[in-house]
Amino acid sequence: MSSPRFSQTPPLPPITRARDKQFLASLQAHIDDAKEKLELAGQCDAEQQCIIYGRAFDKVIEYCTDYKGLLSAIKCEYDEFIDVIKQSQRDAVHLQGKLRALASQPTTLVYNRKRAMELTKKLEIIQNDSRRIENQLEKLQTSKSLKTPGLEEPSDIKPSSLIPGMTVEDSLSMEKLTQYQQQLEQKRDTLKADMKNKYVSVQEKIELEHKLSSALQDREEAELLNKKLMLSYRQKRLVRDAIVAWMQSNKNVSLYDAVSQAIANKNELKDDVCAAEVFDEHDPKKVSEGKSLLEYVERFNELFLSRQYNAAAIHAANSPRGILRNMETMEKFKAAVVSDEDTSPVLLYFEALIGSSHLPKHPVSAELTLEGTKCALACEKLELVVHWVTQQRITYSEALGDVIYDYGEREPYHKPTCLALAHLIFKKCSNSRKAALCMCLQGLVQGVLEYTSQCRHFSLEDYVFLLTKCPSADLIHGLTKERNGKPAALSVGQATLSLISTHYKEYGFQLLENILDCGEGALERVIVNDVVCTPEGWVEIADECIRNNHVQLSEKILSIVREQDGIVEFTSSEEDAMIMEHVFM
Known part of the structure; x- marks a missing residue:
C-alpha cells in the first residue's frame, strides 16, 4: 500500500464564535454612540476619547478571562504614563506663574517705595494739622480756666466716653477690665516682638x-x-x-x-x-512664531471647552502680543454657562487681565474695563471694583464713571463708596462738572468751591448745572459770594432764576428773604449791582414770588426795578459783601 498524501495547504483560520461577534459589535456601537454624543456637545477632544476607549478596554478585559491579567497590566502602564504627562503639564503652568511673579517683583518694589513716600508726605501733613489743632485746644482750655478761676474739678469724675470695644456694663466690671488690660499687654508684647523680627533698620x-x-x-x-x-x-x-x-x-x-x-x-x-x-x-x-501663536490659541480653546475657566482666563491674559486680550475673548467668557455657586467666568478673565497688566505698558483697555465693571456690579461685587480702581491698572473713561454713579443711585447703601470712586474717575478724565457734582453729593461744599475756583474750564453753565442738581444753603452762599479776591461765580439774580425753574425754588426765595432781612436798602443794592441778570429777569422772579405766596418780596422787587432809570453805580462794594456774608447766618 502506498503511503497517504497529506495536503500542503495551510489550515483554515479559526471560526469566530457568534458570542464573540455579538460582543465586538455591541462594543463598537457603544464607542460610536459615546463619540457622537461628545461631538454634539462640542467636547470631543483627545482626553474624552481616551476615556471612552479606556472604558471599552475594561470591558474587553472583563470579557477575555484567559488574558485578564496581562491586559490589566498593559492598561495600568498606559494609565500611569498618561497621568505623568498630565502632571508635567500642570507643573509647567505652575512654574510659569512663579516665573512671572518673580519677574514682576522689582517693579512692584519700586511702586511700593513710591507709594510709601507719598504716604509719608501725607502723614507729615496730618501730623502738622494735629499739632495745630492741639495748640488751639490748649488755648481754648486756658481761656476757659481763666474765666472760671474759682471752680475746681472734682477727683471722682467718671469718663464721658466708653472704652473702645467694651459695653457700659463691661467697663464697670473689674474682671472685664482686667481681661481687657491683659489683652492690651499681649498686643504690646506682640508689637515689640514684631519690631525686632519683622522690621529692619534704615x-x-x-x-x-x-x-x-x-x-x-x-x-x-x-x-x-x-x-x-x-x-x-x-x-x-x-x-x-x-x-x-x-x-x-x-x-x-x-x-x-x-x-x-x-x-x-x-x-x-x-x-x-x-x-x-x-x-x-x-x-x-x-x-515658527505663527505656529506658536496657533498652538497657544488651540491650548486656550482646549481649556475653555473642558470648562477650566480659571486656567483659560490666566492663559488668555498672558497671551503673546495680547492676541486674546480683546472683546471677542470677553464675549466668549460671557457666553459661558455656570452654576450659581461658581464664580462668573467674566470676573475670572478680568481678574487675570488686572493681574497681568502694568499701567506704563499694558493697561486694560477702556472697553474691557467697562464690561468687567458692569459684570462685577451685576454680581454685587463692589469690593472688586474698588480694588481695580485703586490698583490703577485700568483705563479710566467717562462711561466707567457713569456706570459706577448709576449703581450708587440704585443701591443707597453703597452710594458713598460709588460717589468717591466716580469722583476719582471723572477727575482723571478731566470732567470737572461731574467730579464737582460727586463732591457736592458727598457734602464737601468747601472742597467743591476750592476745586471749581482752580478749574480753568469751569463755565457758567457748569455752575448752573451744579446748583440745580444739588442745591444747598452753603453751596448757594459760596457761589454768590466773592472768594479769594475773585468775583462771585453766580450773581444773586442768576442763582435765583436757575432755582425757580426747578423743584428747588424755595432755596431761591429763601436767598432773597434773607437779603431782605439784612436791612433797608440791602435788596436794592443787590439788584442794582447785579449786572448779569436783566430787569426782565427780576420781573420774572417777582412774578414767580407771587405765584408761590411771597407777595411782600414780589412787591419789593418790582418797586426797586421800576425806580431804576438807566444804570446806577455804587462805588462802595464793602457793604454788599457784608450783606452776602450775613445772608445765611
Missing part, C-alpha cells in the same frame, strides 16, 4: 535700595550690550550671505565689489526694526 533698607538700583542699572547695560552684539551679528551675517551668493553666481563681479556693496547697504540695519525685517527667517525669536 541702614539696611538703604543698602537694599542701592543693590536694587545697581541691579536695574546692570540689566539696562546688559540690554544695550545685547542690542550692539545683535547688530554686529546681523552685519556679519549680511557679509557672509554676500560671499555665499558670490560663490554661487557666475562671478561676473569681483568678490571685493560684492562685499563692498553689502557693506554699503549696512544703513538698512541702523535700528532693530529694519534689521528684523531683513533677518526674520534667521532670528531665533522669530522661528
Whole structure:
C-alpha cells in the first residue's frame, strides 16, 4: 500500500464564535454612540476619547478571562504614563506663574517705595494739622480756666466716653477690665516682638535700595550690550550671505565689489526694526512664531471647552502680543454657562487681565474695563471694583464713571463708596462738572468751591448745572459770594432764576428773604449791582414770588426795578459783601 498524501495547504483560520461577534459589535456601537454624543456637545477632544476607549478596554478585559491579567497590566502602564504627562503639564503652568511673579517683583518694589513716600508726605501733613489743632485746644482750655478761676474739678469724675470695644456694663466690671488690660499687654508684647523680627533698620533698607538700583542699572547695560552684539551679528551675517551668493553666481563681479556693496547697504540695519525685517527667517525669536501663536490659541480653546475657566482666563491674559486680550475673548467668557455657586467666568478673565497688566505698558483697555465693571456690579461685587480702581491698572473713561454713579443711585447703601470712586474717575478724565457734582453729593461744599475756583474750564453753565442738581444753603452762599479776591461765580439774580425753574425754588426765595432781612436798602443794592441778570429777569422772579405766596418780596422787587432809570453805580462794594456774608447766618 502506498503511503497517504497529506495536503500542503495551510489550515483554515479559526471560526469566530457568534458570542464573540455579538460582543465586538455591541462594543463598537457603544464607542460610536459615546463619540457622537461628545461631538454634539462640542467636547470631543483627545482626553474624552481616551476615556471612552479606556472604558471599552475594561470591558474587553472583563470579557477575555484567559488574558485578564496581562491586559490589566498593559492598561495600568498606559494609565500611569498618561497621568505623568498630565502632571508635567500642570507643573509647567505652575512654574510659569512663579516665573512671572518673580519677574514682576522689582517693579512692584519700586511702586511700593513710591507709594510709601507719598504716604509719608501725607502723614507729615496730618501730623502738622494735629499739632495745630492741639495748640488751639490748649488755648481754648486756658481761656476757659481763666474765666472760671474759682471752680475746681472734682477727683471722682467718671469718663464721658466708653472704652473702645467694651459695653457700659463691661467697663464697670473689674474682671472685664482686667481681661481687657491683659489683652492690651499681649498686643504690646506682640508689637515689640514684631519690631525686632519683622522690621529692619534704615541702614539696611538703604543698602537694599542701592543693590536694587545697581541691579536695574546692570540689566539696562546688559540690554544695550545685547542690542550692539545683535547688530554686529546681523552685519556679519549680511557679509557672509554676500560671499555665499558670490560663490554661487557666475562671478561676473569681483568678490571685493560684492562685499563692498553689502557693506554699503549696512544703513538698512541702523535700528532693530529694519534689521528684523531683513533677518526674520534667521532670528531665533522669530522661528515658527505663527505656529506658536496657533498652538497657544488651540491650548486656550482646549481649556475653555473642558470648562477650566480659571486656567483659560490666566492663559488668555498672558497671551503673546495680547492676541486674546480683546472683546471677542470677553464675549466668549460671557457666553459661558455656570452654576450659581461658581464664580462668573467674566470676573475670572478680568481678574487675570488686572493681574497681568502694568499701567506704563499694558493697561486694560477702556472697553474691557467697562464690561468687567458692569459684570462685577451685576454680581454685587463692589469690593472688586474698588480694588481695580485703586490698583490703577485700568483705563479710566467717562462711561466707567457713569456706570459706577448709576449703581450708587440704585443701591443707597453703597452710594458713598460709588460717589468717591466716580469722583476719582471723572477727575482723571478731566470732567470737572461731574467730579464737582460727586463732591457736592458727598457734602464737601468747601472742597467743591476750592476745586471749581482752580478749574480753568469751569463755565457758567457748569455752575448752573451744579446748583440745580444739588442745591444747598452753603453751596448757594459760596457761589454768590466773592472768594479769594475773585468775583462771585453766580450773581444773586442768576442763582435765583436757575432755582425757580426747578423743584428747588424755595432755596431761591429763601436767598432773597434773607437779603431782605439784612436791612433797608440791602435788596436794592443787590439788584442794582447785579449786572448779569436783566430787569426782565427780576420781573420774572417777582412774578414767580407771587405765584408761590411771597407777595411782600414780589412787591419789593418790582418797586426797586421800576425806580431804576438807566444804570446806577455804587462805588462802595464793602457793604454788599457784608450783606452776602450775613445772608445765611
